[in-house]
Amino acid sequence: MEMMAMDYHLCPKFQKTFTVLGKKWNGLILDVLLEGGAQRFSQLAEKIPAVSDRVLVERLKELEVEGLVTRKSLGPDSLRMEYCLTEKGQDLRTALLALRRWSENWIELTPAEMTEG
Amino acid sequence: MEMMAMDYHLCPKFQKTFTVLGKKWNGLILDVLLEGGAQRFSQLAEKIPAVSDRVLVERLKELEVEGLVTRKSLGPDSLRMEYCLTEKGQDLRTALLALRRWSENWIELTPAEMTEG
Numbered sequence: 001m002e003m004m005a006m007d008y009h010l011c012p013k014f015q016k017t018f019t020v021l022g023k024k025w026n027g028l029i030l031d032v033l034l035e036g037g038a039q040r041f042s043q044l045a046e047k048i049p050a051v052s053d054r055v056l057v058e059r060l061k062e063l064e065v066e067g068l069v070t071r072k073s074l075g076p077d078s079l080r081m082e083y084c085l086t087e088k089g090q091d092l093r094t095a096l097l098a099l100r101r102w103s104e105n106w107i108e109l110t111p112a113e114m115t116e117g
Numbered sequence: 118m119e120m121m122a123m124d125y126h127l128c129p130k131f132q133k134t135f136t137v138l139g140k141k142w143n144g145l146i147l148d149v150l151l152e153g154g155a156q157r158f159s160q161l162a163e164k165i166p167a168v169s170d171r172v173l174v175e176r177l178k179e180l181e182v183e184g185l186v187t188r189k190s191l192g193p194d195s196l197r198m199e200y201c202l203t204e205k206g207q208d209l210r211t212a213l214l215a216l217r218r219w220s221e222n223w224i225e226l227t228p229a230e231m232t233e234g
């Protein structure tokens with residue numbers, strides 16, 4: 001019973017983490033924010049050219065809802081937004097670096113997967 | 118162009134990693150194999166009571182196809198299988214530990230998510 005109770009509580013948290021990080025582009029967006037610090041929307045869009053502006057806006061909103069990203073207006077023009085990681089987002093650094101290293105070492109892509117980006 | 122080419126190749130590998138690890142139960146199965154070493158099917162099933170035998174068999178097969186898990190027959194009875202991590206699977210240790218720690222520190226579950234396990 002002890003073991004069941006442990007699984008029960010551990011698994012959904014672990015699983016939820018993968019659900020958030022596993023959504024297409026989220027890992028890369030977090031990576032770009034980790035590397036580059038606070039950035040405007042246009043800077044993010046330039047660094048991830050394969051994602052459309054519409055999708056990038058959506059993902060940033062979702063990451064904001066999850067408490068990983070925070071958004072700040074740079075002025076009266078509401079389009080000039082700056083994005084950066086929250087403390088919760090920053091704290092993913094070790095895990096994301098380890099996963100990136102692992103992916104580069106071990107993941108092989110099929111030709112179809114290579115063109116999916 | 119340099120930047121585009123880099124994104125292009127990095128992102129699908131990183132993304133594929135999350136696709137594999139993010140599938141329900143896979144993170145937990147890998148965790149149990151990391152902690153406990155080579156184990157028979159019945160031992161794995163006992164440690165992850167919330168997952169059905171049918172689903173556990175499926176996931177182990179998928180992890181085998183991904184090269185993360187290896188299976189070895191313990192005798193003429195084909196049902197007595199032992200599972201363990203490959204070198205590729207073992208090499209996930211740092212990343213999985215970091216993600217588990219992060220999940221425990223930061224992820225909050227809604228009542229609905231708590232009962233999903």
